[in-house]
Amino acid sequence: MAPRYEREFKVAAEEGKVDPMHQFTIEPLGSWANWDMNGVNIAFTNSALWMMITAILVIVFVQMGTKQQLIPGRWQVAVESLTGFIDNLVQSSIGKEGRKYIPYIFTLFTFILFGNLLGLLPLGLVGVHPFTFTSHFSVTGVLAIMSFSIVLAVGFWKHGLKFFTLFVPHGTPIFMLPIIAPIEFISFMVRPFSLALRLFVAMMAGHILLKVFAGFVISGGLGGIGTGLIVSLPSIIMMVAISALEILVAGIQAYVFALLTALYINDAEHLH
């Protein structure tokens, strides 16, 4: 390894950039660092930047597919199959009444999916560090709370106080109610947390794993050719494999989030 790179890697290691947690650090960008609204800090950070990029990409992606041609082009097919996928998901879990939730579920799915995938882009090679905002529970928490609020709003709007019968499964004997109802209630209240934590943990774990292996590659390389072959080579192969796995996880987690939201809305719509 050339001495110049060696020095750089050493510097990087000393500065803590190989710290696998460093990638999750939120950094205010330039002069926007001190933005606030009535004293509330709304600094435009790297996290907000990647949310913006996600929003723009989603808008551009879908916009390119809204030519409304009878015989669709490639892009339109892509957008339509994505829309059809969400339509299917919603129809199969909520039913005919589910159509009005498609805009929300679609936005949720694409926003999370694009956020996850953008965070995986190897843009670090050109000096841009993608930030995976879905690896922050402050973000996934807000998404989960939004979904949960929709469930509550729909439930109480449609069924009023009868919505509480959600905690009484069909065919529960009366004497079991004091046990079953609290359990159902707790499992219901845990939903937003599980929703938020699942996404946050999955994304964070994958990224940490990638950074840990990346650290191994560097440390192995610094140790000389022998350790380089024994440590760095297998590590980099693992990184390739894990990257593929992470792409899968990015899709699956977005799908799970959207699917569970749809299922919870179904509970509110139909009360079991």
Place this chain on the structure above:
Amino acid sequence: MPQIDQLADTYTSQIFWLLVFFAITFFVVGRGMVPRVLDTMDKRSKQIADDISAAQAARDQADKEEEAWRTRENENRARAQALISEAKAEAAAKSEKKMAAAQKRLDKKLDEADARIAEARESALGEIEAVATEAAQDIVVQLAGIKVSRPVANAAVKESLAHG
């Protein structure tokens, strides 16, 4: 873990910008574009369903017409067959009649010819008798010198002819 360490400093910014960009995406894409995409898809599947049902209807119609054509064709064929057999029967009857008539005419001609032959034979026989009678008279005159009267000679000839 920055997610926890920075939480107090950054949660307002995180929530604010997430809501801003999620809302933009929701209103622009979710409310604005997705319904149009779904609409396009619905229209397309409706058009496909319509086209398929139209094709089915056309096919049914064609089947029905073919069926009708087939029955008509069969009727025509049967009628033609009937006509042919009728004509055949008629022709056969006519030719039979003609044959019968021809036969009759032939029979008549034959009968006439027979009669004529019989007559000729009769007259020839009569002539032979007369000639024989005369010859007999002459022979008797020549041989015996006896003049035999014609009726006697004739009776003798007749007897001799009858005995053959």
